[in-house]
Every structure is written in structure tokens, then in C-alpha cells.
Amino acid sequence: MKFTSRPTAVVIGLTLAAAALAGCSEEASGGGGGGSEAGACAPEDVTLVGQVRNESNPYEASWLDGGDAFAEQVGLSQERLTYDGDSTKQQEQITQLLAGDTECLVMNVLPNGDSDTLPIVEGAEEAGAYLVTQWNKPADVNVTDYDQWLSHITYDGVDSGQQIGDALAEAIGGSGGIIALQGILDTGAAKDRFAGLEASLEANPDVELLDQQTANFSRDEALAVTKTLLTKHGEDIKGIWAANDDMALGALAALEQAGRDDVAVVGIDAVPDALTAIEDGTMTATVSSDGPWQGGIGLAIGYCVATGELSVDDIADEDRAWFAEQFLITSDNVADFKAPEVDESDFECGNLFSRSQGAIQ
């Protein structure tokens, strides 16, 4: 006598297979009927695609919402793609998109990692799709070597690390001990942000870095590490610098459990929980890259070029790979960022690069 009958096995097998397939499936691109030449698409023929890791991340979900807002502004709709932080899946989605009608295809892409950028760029170049990438790009690849890769936008991690470092120093009155929670140590973001903290420490000589540990950008790990550091340094800790908001929130939970409410905490990313914590006064500061703007601007650049309002040759070299402006959020201005909205004027073809803080060196 068997425990399960064959039909049961079949049903379970099919269910699991269906779940797996559903996870992998993605809609093929619709594709407009099309202009024949680059830069000569009718506005209604443009296809807009936004691709991020996943919508369970509030920041990336707000990115796609910004893309929708821009699409609505020009009377189109955005195709929302997510690849669950899986590089292979991202490449498959791109390949599938580029296999369709690519004449007037505009893609605003968040590559999973530096190494994922080049295959996407080369695919777009070959297929003639308009591409804007954000955050991740290998340093030795130049956007100006390509015609279809219109722009690459990222943020200066050194600057954000320094901004929150300075805000932390100010919050603890300019002197005292702090601890730092680093991100995944071999990522550019973690290195740059920590370099920013070091620059801030130089400018604030009375602030002492008691300890620095990695919590891998994770809220859960930050909780454990912070508790350990609290037992190690005790009352000497006046502030906690975290390389992202998730770790800052983990540190806040650790402080609560230790019964400490005299420690200032700063982070980066402006996730909703961090904004709430800033509003409540439990957290001091964070930095926002403005996700909705990121979701809109990439599509806007592509749209302007696709419709011929802007020519690739007219985009200055320093606007092909650039640092965008980021915003320090404290209790003073947190209300403005609680419900982020896109500003239509940011996406006008003459105004696309107004947030540039300079070219990426």
C-alpha cells in the first residue's frame, strides 16, 4: 500500500511545475507598429519598459510608479518588469523584449550587478532599442562608445555617506563615540558610503569611530551586530552610522531591546519605515535618491530621443554617465518625502539633466 496514489503525485507535480512556470513567465513586449528610422517614432508608437529587481522592495516599487506617472504624462503606459534579483532572469527578459519589435522600444533598466550591464547594452545596441541604465555599470565601460545606450545615472555614495555622517555628528553635538554598520563589503556602494563616513570623520575630529562591522545591508544581521556592539561599548556609543536604512532599522530595534533611547541613528535610501522613524524622532537622518524620479527620468530620456525631440549627438558627454542629485532627509523636511510625487517639469526634454551633479569620473 502506498501512501499517496499516482493521481495525487501528478496533481502535486503539476502544481509545482505551474508555480515554477508562473515565476519565470513574463509578458512579451507589445511593441508599436513603428517608425522606420531611429529618432523618428510617433509618440503613440513608443513602448516604455521599466525593469527593476522586485516590487516587494518599496523603493523599487516607487521607481516603477514613477515610470507609470511619466507614461501617463505622455499618454502611454509602462510595462513593469521584475526579475527577483536574478541575473539570468533579467537577461532572459531583455532577450525576449529585444526579440520583439524594437524600433521604438525605450528601456529604463536597473542592472542586477555591474557585470549584467554590458550584455544588456550590447543587446540594445544591436536591436536598436533606446536604453538608460541606473546604479550599476563597470567603471571601464564608456557610455559614449554606444549610440543606443543613451545615459547611465547613478549616485555618489561617498557624498551620501558623508552627508549622513555630518548629520550624525551634528545630532550628537559634534563629539562622542559612534559605531558604523557597513554593507556587503565587496560592493561599490558599501565602499563608497564608508569612504564618505571617513571623510566626515576627518571634518569632525571629536567624533570617534569606536567600531565598524558589516551587517550585509540586512535588518536582521544589523540587530544582532548592534546588540553585540552595545554590550562591548555600552554608554560610549552616542550614534550609529548605517550604510542603508534596513540596517539602521535593525539598529533601532536593538536599541529598543537594550532600553537605550539616547543614541542617534542615520541611514541611506529613505525607505518608508525610516521616514516614519524620522518623523517619530527615533531616527536622525537618511538620504533619498528619489525613486519615482529615477523611474520616470530613464523613460523620459529614451522617449525624447525616440521621438526625435533630442538627438543622441546633442547629449553632452558629461550627461551620458552622471551622478544625480540626492536629498538629505531630517525631521525638518521629512513631510515632503512621505508621499513622493514626480514633478512633470523634470521630465521635459529640455530639462532632463537638471539634477546632474557632474559626470562620473
Add this chain to the structure above:
Amino acid sequence: MTSPAQADTEDVIAPRPQPRRGVSLRDAGPPIALVVIVGIFAVLSSDFRTIGNVQNIMDAAAVLAVAACGISFVLMMGSIDLSVPGVMGASAIAVALLVANNRNDNTMGLLGVLVAVLLGAALGCLSGIALVSLKVPSFMTTLGVSAVGLGVATLMFAGVQPNITDEMLRGWAVNRFLGLAYLTWIAMACVLVGWLIQRYSRLGRYAYAIGGAEEVLALSGVKVAPYKVAVFTLAGSFYGLAGVMVTSQLGAGLVQAGAGYDFRAITAAVVGGTLLTGGRGGVLHSAVGVLLVTVLINGLVQIGVSPYWQGGVQGLIVVAAVSAAVIPQRRRNQVTK
């Protein structure tokens, strides 16, 4: 009471370890390693040997201990379980949405915790049924179930982080009894319950037997499949509780609540002397393994090892500890079946 009764019990219990004579000596390896490592750190760091830090280590070990408790049963059986991240994620979000929170008006309290644990049990049951009915290796089925769990969690997450306002659940992480957080006591209760199940229930004994020699058990007329499903279900409920505990600690339900706990739990179990081939080890071994791993992480921070070195140093010590523990059994030390 009376000496005849005592003699009786001894008569029954004494023969049991007989077939595995010498096991107790070998099993002493991990606890000795734990004592040695604690001793070394205590000498090297005055911060390490404080009462506060001991409390901190116990508190930090709580979630991993509960997850390791569950995975011990699966490993004892000679299977492997990679569904921990998915199950913990699903139950973490579920409990956050069922108790008082900022997303909806639910205030189910303890009942919500129970539902979340049952959700974990259901996902574990799914792993088990897929394993016995499809005859797919357990690491594939559990990997699939992990994806299912993460999918369920993502659906429930729906873009907005659920933060809990439930006083009871938040209190578990904050309030202390005899110096330890309630969560730590819950973890200790889990280890005790797990040990009782392993030692005294048919389920626990059969799990051992399946790991030791499944064919013999089947030939002797035992229907193995239901016990396998039951073991995965039991493990799933432990992961479910672990997910609830993470939510309690962080004050919020996270899809990634269980990220990394699969390999951390397996590492802890193996370091504690549970074999991946099954048939040896158990809940208490894993508990020792959990303490070893937690002490290691804590101690390296306390003595001030640079974070750039910690990952590598931790790995080396774990490999050294495991190889020391398994040298006597290295002929059995294959990966998994």
C-alpha cells in the same frame, strides 16, 4: 521510591546505547570545542566575559536555535531542507498581518502566532508530500517550497511593510525573565520539546531509523512515507515559529526574514555533530552547534577582529571544528542521499 522500580528502569534503558557503543565519547567533541572557544575568547576579551554579553549571546542564538531544532529532524532522517527562508518569510509576514499592525485591523494576538506556525507546518507538509509522492530528492522539493513560501510572502507583503503594534509580540523581544528575553526562553522550550519528541516519540525514533537504514525499516513492515511527511511538517512548524520570532525582534514582517537561515541552521547542526547522511546527531547536538556558531560570531566582534577578516576566520574555525568532530566517522561523511 523503591529500589526494584529503579532497577527496572535501568534494565530497560541501559541496553539501548549498546549498538552504538562509544558514541557518547565522540559526541563529546562539539561541547568540548564550545568550552574551548568560550575559554579562549574569555581570556582574550574582557568585554566577552561579562554577564551582559552572555545574555546577548543567548538572545542572539534564539531564532537560529529554533530553526536548527526543526532542521535536525530532517537531517537525522538523511534528507536536507532548504525551505527555511521561504517558510520563515511566509510566517513572518503572516504573523505581522494577523496581530495588531499598521496595515489592517486584525488583532488576533496569540491566535495569529498559532496561524503563522500552522502556515509553516503546512509548507513543511507540502515539502514532505512532494518528497514521498514525487520521489524527487529532498533538496529539490524543499528548494521549490522555499520559492513557494517567498512567493506567498511577497503576495502578502504587497509593497507596504507591515509593522506590528501588538504589545505581546513586541514584548517577547524586549521583556526579560531572569535576565533573558522571553524569546530566549521560548527557544529553550523548543529545544526541550524537540528533544522530548526525538527521544520519546515514535516519530523521533523512526526519523533516526530512516536515516540509519530506511530499507530495513521498510522491510520490517513500517510504512515510512507518513513519517517522512510528519517530520517535514514538524520541521516546518519550527521554522514558522522562528519566522514569528524574527518579526517580534524586528517589529516588522519582512519577506527576507529567513534569508541565510537555511545554511546557518545546517552549519549549526553539522558543527554540533549531526551527520548529513542521517542516523546520528539530534536536537541537543544542534543546540550545542548553534551556541558554537553564535559564540564564534560574537567573540570575533568582541576581540576586535576586522570585519574584512571575520568571514574567512569564521569559515576556517567552522571547518576545523567539523573536521575534528567527524574524523572518527569520516567513512560515513558523504554529502547526502
